[in-house]
Amino acid sequence: MTAGAGGRRTAGAGRTTGAGRTAGAGRTDRGDLEALVAAREIVVCCGPGGVGKTSTAAAIGTMAALRHGGRVLVVTVDPARRLATALGLSGIGNDATVVPPAALAGTGLTFRGQLEVAMLDTKQSWDDLVRRHAPDRRSAEEILANPLYENVAGRFVQSHDYIAAERLYELHLQGDYDLIVVDTPPSRNAIDFLEAPRRMAEFFSSRLLRWLVAPYRVRLVNLASRPFTQVADRILGSAFLADVTEFFLAFQGMYDGFVERAAAVQALLADPRTTFVTVSTLEPAARREAEVLMSELIARGLPLGALVLNKVLPGYLLDPAPAATAERLRADAAGVAATLLAAGPEGLPPDADERLVAGVLNEVAESYLGYRVVARREAEQRARLGALPSVVVSVPYLDQDVHDLASLVRLGEALFT
Ligand SMILES: Nc1ncnc2c1ncn2[C@@H]1O[C@H](COP(=O)(O)OP(=O)(O)OP(=O)(O)O)[C@@H](O)[C@H]1O
Ligand SMILES: [Mg+2]
Known part of the structure; x- marks a missing residue:
């Protein structure tokens, strides 16, 4: 392999040592996310929409750069937007940006390695792909200039999902990084990401495509089809049909390359150097989707490494003793307020009368019991989870958004603990 890959091996060994040192402190109930991350080259964060995939991916990368060293992307x-700004991402672009060590100011921490971030640029990635597969520069530019190209790249084969996997393949092949953590697109369905390479291969080897191209080939040699094309163009407007056929014809020489490439992308996702981290919350819909996703991963022979249950309420809400206290407070807020005031009003505002104090106590008790109801529902959802990967980590609902390095470290410490 490349010199980069050699570098990866060396740095990778260092990372494993780093993880080994902290592994004792970082146990979950079943396994250890930190050790899992240290042992892999690619971590794919997948899961339902809005559960924290992007935050988790960024937090895992941050912790790896802090604790394990090496080059992490x-x-x-x-x-x-706030998180992108905090990481120094100026905008969309496939080029990686180094997160400046100054971004850790206030956390008291320093990077052992280097953290880099990139924001997937779907259009640019497609253009690169076309340039790579086109037989020559002119053909590439012809395709890129075809008005249909953008449409096809944008819609045809779940391009966003495919391009994320494709980009990952390219980066891994370059061998510059010890660890690549990938965030997956907010798909309608998380399985789309897993399906994308296979669909891409299928599309480019499909009869449909060959059939679409065929009339144009025939047309070139057989002028009899010309009137049809002209009529179709008149109905559909402009040179629509000509654009379509020209586009597919130009693409023709590249089919095999695309099919081969999509197969290689698929193989990398299944490689033991890769691990999938499924992220979910314990809301019923998310939990169900995450479960389907995990069984699909297993069914497809993809390495499911961990389940992250994000935004989970703290376990003490399930304890009966504080709950009984909250019940008692709610049942007799007036009585407790009277006792409190009778014991001496020190520490309370001068206008705090019995009614006011009772109102606050009642509100606090109600709120506690409300959270307890949600925590119980979460526990039920958790109990319903079937077959689990060997690493399951619960991450608390933080009291603020994950929007800077400090909050990523907080999230990351919960993930690695
Ligand atoms: N543990 C947490 N505590 C509090 N807020 C969190 C936590 N994890 C994520 N968030 C916040 O939840 C929101 C959604 O997170 P994020 O963008 O990471 O989700 P996502 O799964 O990537 O969403 P999408 O599917 O839209 O891409 C963000 O505002 C983020 O800051
Ligand atoms: Mg996201």
Whole structure:
């Protein structure tokens, strides 16, 4: 392999040592996410929409760069603007940006390695792909200039999902990174990402495509089809049909390359150097989708490494003792307020009368019991989870958005603990 791959091996060994040192502190109930990450070259964060995939990917990358060293790349898809700014991402672009060590200011931490981030640029990635597969520069430019190209690249084969996997393949092949953490697109369905390479291969080897191209070939040699084309163009407007056929014809020489490439992308996703981290919350819909996703991963022979249950309420809400206290407070807020005031009003505002204090106590108790109801529902959802990967990590609902390095470290410490 390349010199880069050699570098990866050396740095990778260092990372494993780093993880080994902290593994004792970082146990979950079943396994250890930190050790899993240290042992792999690619981490794919997948899961239902809005559960925290982007935050988790960024946090895993941050922790790896902090604790394990080496060159770590996080490929994000759609980070929230504040997070993108905090990471130094100036905008969309396939080029990686180094997260400046100064971004850790205030955390008291320093990177052992280097953290880099890139934001997936679907259009640019498609253009690169076309340039790579086209037989020559002119053919490539012809395709890129065809008005249909953007349409096809944008819609035909779940391009966003495919291009994320394709980009990952390219980066891994370059061998510059010890660890690549990939965030997956907010698909309607998380399985789309897994399906994308196979669909891409199928599309480019499909009869449909060959059939679409065929009339144009025939047309070139058989002028009899010309009137049809002209009529079709008149009905569909402009040179629509000509554009379509020319486009597919130009693409023709590239089919085999695309099919081969999509197969290689698929193989990398299934490689033991890769691990999938499924992220979910314990909301019923998300939990169900995550479960389907995990069984699909297993069914497809893809290496499911961990389940991250994000935004989970703290376990103490399930304890009966504080719940009983909250019940008691709610049942007799007035009585407790009276006792409190009778014991001496020190620490309370001068206008705090019995009614006011009782109102606050009642509100606090209600709120506690409300959270307890949600925590119980979460526990039920958790109990319903069937076959689980060997690493399952619960991450608490933080009291603020994950929008800077400090909050990524907080999230990351929960993930690696
Ligand atoms: N543990 C957490 N505690 C509090 N807020 C969180 C936590 N994890 C994520 N968030 C916040 O939840 C929101 C959604 O997170 P994120 O963008 O990472 O989700 P996503 O799965 O990538 O969404 P999408 O499917 O739209 O890409 C963000 O505002 C993020 O800051
Ligand atoms: Mg996201």
